[in-house]
Amino acid sequence: MSLATHKINERLQRDRGEERECRLVWTINMEEMLIYFVRGNRMLWDPTHPSFAKLAMKKRRVEDIAALLKREVGPEEAFAVTAENVWKKFRSMRLFFLREVKKVHDSRSNIGDDGYTSTWAHYNRMRFLLQSLRPKENQDSDHPRHISVLGADLTVSSSNSDIRTSAPTANDSSSRCEASTTRQPNGVNVGLAKYETPSASQPRVTGSGGIKSGSRINDIFSSIQNEVRKSGPMQPKMAQQGKQPQGREALLKSYNKRLKDDVKSILDNFMEIVKLGVVEDESQVNRMTQVEEIHFQMQVRSSNMVRAAESLMKLVADVKQYLILNDFPSVNEAITQNSKIFKSKSQEADQKLMALRDDMASDLYELEEEFYSSVYKEK
Incomplete structure (x- = not known):
């Protein structure tokens, strides 16, 4: 086989891989497994880990995670589950999480929207990243980890332009069939290097006034730590549904959907x-x-089963509460039945009083007749 034929075959395989890459759809379970695996491999996200700077070891860990996630997709989508795509997906989720943290902090600091609460499904699961965001005294504010947290009008260098800016959902894919640029043969190393080492081409991050806000960074991370301490343990997602007031039909539909989803x-x-x-x-x-x-x-599957069982128990409690407090037909029926009983007793008491009145009137009449016709009256 000639060299030209070999290059043509490689090009065809690469094009087929890009076409299959577009078919990859990230589900909620896949995103949960990705977060679980990355959280267990502290070297991938914690700069204080001894192996954080070992790119080869980190690349092998990312490849292992990609191999685990391949079992969650079909054979047609398995080609798209590569180490590069897995790392890109986690970077996009991390970037969106940092933006959500900033929005929550700004709302509590009267800078952004008042009372803003993140509705992202993985917001609580990604809180472990807050442990690696505390700034050091000798650390410059233009480190890539501080981008998306320091200010509202921040810029990112062209080397980070491939990061997704939209919220990752269950139907989102790490590759949206964009216009593909030249493929890098060692994409995982490049992605890890972007995350680890700050380059001279990256802009210096400043606040909205153009001045480095070191004191504001400390305020942000102190408030984040307070939020983590106050939030307590993470609550299951399904257990938080059904708490808002809504219509009866919508509530029953949500109960039915929760039941089917948990059992499934x-x-x-x-x-x-x-x-x-x-x-x-x-x-x-x-x-x-x-x-x-x-x-x-097995750990992930078992945790999913436990979460679904807890959601079913919460659903049973919600149904009981709904039947006790909001079952208006049965309440109206009980009120009507009690009112009929008391009304019949009232009528019965009235009848007895009327009969007693008639008896007393007749007795008084007879006594009066006897009194006026007696010898005592004549005297």
Whole structure:
């Protein structure tokens, strides 16, 4: 095979990979697993970790995470689950989380919208990143970790232009079929290097007045730490639904949807746990890697089942509360029945009083007749 033919085949395979990359759709479960795996690998996001500067080790960890996530998609989408796409997805989620943190802080500092609360599904799950955002005394404010937190009118260099600015949702993909630029053969190393080492081409981050706001940084992170301490444990997402006042039909539909989703989640996760019991004889992955993969997947599936069970218990409590407080037909029926009973008793008492009055009147009449016709009257 000639060199030209080899290059043409590589180009065709690369184009097919880009076409398949457009079919990748990130689901909620995939995003949760990605957050869980990255949180367990502290070297990927914590600058204080001893292995934070080891790019080769971090690249292998990202590739392992991509291999774990391939089991969550079909065979057609598995080609798009690469280490580069996985790292891009996490970077976009991290950037959106930092912007949400800034909005919450600005609303509490009377700078942005009053009473702003993040409605992003993964806001509480991404709080572990706050541990790596505390600035050091000898650290300059133009470090990439401080972008999206310091000011409203900040600029990002062209090297970070590939980061998504939209909120990642269940139907979003890390690759939206954009106009593809030249593919980098070592994309994971480049992405990690952008996150780790500040370059001279990156602009210096300043506040809205153009002056470095070191004191404001400390205020921001102190308020963030207070928020983390006050927020307490993370509540399940499904348990927070149904608390807002809404119509009866909408409430019943939401109850029905929660029930179906929770039961489906328990069933699907249980079936996946059962499927994990099948041992693959021939595989390109190392046996120990397979064991770790199965272990992590069982933990994620089990946590999903526990979360769904807690949501079902909360749903039962909500239904009981609704029936006790808001079941107006039964309340009206009980009131009508009691009013009929008391009305019949009132009529019965009136009848007895009328009969007693008639008896007393007749007795008094007879006594009067006897008195006027008696010998005592004649005397």
